[in-house]
Amino acid sequence: MLELPAVDAGGGWLIFALPPAELAAHPSGDGDAARHELYLMCDDVKATVTELQAKGVELARPVSDEGFGLVTALKLPGGGELGHFGAR
Numbered sequence: 001m002l003e004l005p006a007v008d009a010g011g012g013w014l015i016f017a018l019p020p021a022e023l024a025a026h027p028s029g030d031g032d033a034a035r036h037e038l039y040l041m042c043d044d045v046k047a048t049v050t051e052l053q054a055k056g057v058e059l060a061r062p063v064s065d066e067g068f069g070l071v072t073a074l075k076l077p078g079g080g081e082l083g084h085f086g087a088r
Contacts, residue, residue, distance in 0.1 A: 002040075002052075039083035045070040048086065 005017040042048045045063055049072060053059070060073040060081040073081035 037083055039071075039085050042084070042086040045072060045084065045086040048084070 002016075006014045009015050049059065049063060052074065058075040060075045063070050063072045065071075066085075069085050071083065071085040073083045076082055
């Protein structure tokens with residue numbers, strides 16, 4: 001559904017081939033609580049969400065404006081979330 005090339009490494013573990021990417025590490029602001037989040041980035045969140053929903057992808061939370069851009073999350077089959085953000 002995300003249309004990223006992938007290989008199955010066995011046992012359902014997918015490895016995705018991604019375009020050039022960026023990585024940022026930010027403090028969580030939660031004191032000692034450890035937390036890890038992965039976000040996909042796009043130019044137009046609303047258009048991307050519309051396209052993904054047409055393919056059956058469900059949002060875990062509505063699109064919200066966080067000041068630096070628009071943010072949402074996609075529901076994963078195992079019950080987790082995959083963050084997604086982009087320009088306003």
